[in-house]
Amino acid sequence: MENAKLRFKIFLTTGLLLLLPMFSFADVGQRRDEIKKQLDATIAISDELIDKMRDLVQRISLNRDTGDEAKLMLAKAVRALEDANERTNTKLPRLAKLVLFSARPIQTVKDFRKEVDEIKAEIIFAHKLVVETINLIKTRKEVVDDVD
Amino acid sequence: MSTNGEMNQGSGPLVGSIIVVLVLLLGGYYSVRVVENLNPLATDLNLPVEESTSSQSAQIANIATTTRDKSMDIEDIEKDAMEIDVNVLDSNLENLDLLIDQ
Numbered sequence: 576m577e578n579a580k581l582r583f584k585i586f587l588t589t590g591l592l593l594l595l596p597m598f599s600f601a602d603v604g605q606r607r608d609e610i611k612k613q614l615d616a617t618i619a620i621s622d623e624l625i626d627k628m629r630d631l632v633q634r635i636s637l638n639r640d641t642g643d644e645a646k647l648m649l650a651k652a653v654r655a656l657e658d659a660n661e662r663t664n665t666k667l668p669r670l671a672k673l674v675l676f677s678a679r680p681i682q683t684v685k686d687f688r689k690e691v692d693e694i695k696a697e698i699i700f701a702h703k704l705v706v707e708t709i710n711l712i713k714t715r716k717e718v719v720d721d722v723d
Numbered sequence: 724m725s726t727n728g729e730m731n732q733g734s735g736p737l738v739g740s741i742i743v744v745l746v747l748l749l750g751g752y753y754s755v756r757v758v759e760n761l762n763p764l765a766t767d768l769n770l771p772v773e774e775s776t777s778s779q780s781a782q783i784a785n786i787a788t789t790t791r792d793k794s795m796d797i798e799d800i801e802k803d804a805m806e807i808d809v810n811v812l813d814s815n816l817e818n819l820d821l822l823i824d825q
Contacts, residue, residue: 579734579735583738583739586735586736589742609822613818620812624812631803635797638797638800639795674819681823687819691812695809695813709797709800
């Protein structure tokens with residue numbers, strides 16, 4: 576009788592001990608999902624920013640007051656945005672996968688951040704060019720209006 | 724003819740076995756779920772904007788197109804250019820750092 580009780584306790588304890596790692600796995604899964612959400616959102620925001628900048632460049636180039644000098648500046652902005660787009664759609668997703676599946680995410684997340692910083696620099700450069708182009712067009716327009 | 728003692732002796736291993744089988748079933752279900760998530764081919768990292776959290780959607784909404792967007796007027800283009808905030812890219816990275824540090 577005592578022997579049976581002891582055996583039952585041993586089985587019960589073994590079963591419960593086997594359940595413990597399940598909770599740990601569940602935590603890891605949840606954290607991975609959360610990290611994936613942040614990575615996806617960063618890529619989506621970068622994509623949106625590039626689209627918005629491209630839209631601005633397009634509208635400026637269609638403006639009737641845009642001269643040759645302004646168009647050259649816009650061409651530089653387009654090249655910077657193309658580079659940012661290439662990085663956003665090829666390099667960032669690859670680095671994001673490394674962050675998710677790496678045994679050392681601290682290192683891989685640094686690489687991801689570095690790439691985002693590069694993209695940010697490209698967008699800032701393009702934005703600066705767009706603002707300069709707008710100012711150039713406005714100045715030209717004012718001069719023409721004064722002459723008229 | 725079996726005694727009460729023999730009956731009790733038989734129930735212990737049976738209950739234990741049931742627990743082990745249940746654990747294995749749960750483990751199997753969970754690993755299938757995790758493997759699906761881990762499979763790079765099944766993982767689309769360029770999720771649509773709708774799947775972002777509400778704060779992320781709000782950030783994207785800030786840079787979303789407005790009615791002014793289609794205007795070719797240089798003043799309107801300038802206003803739209805001034806509204807672009809590149810720093811929104813950093814907000815998710817800060818959350819990411821917090822999650823990785825955990």
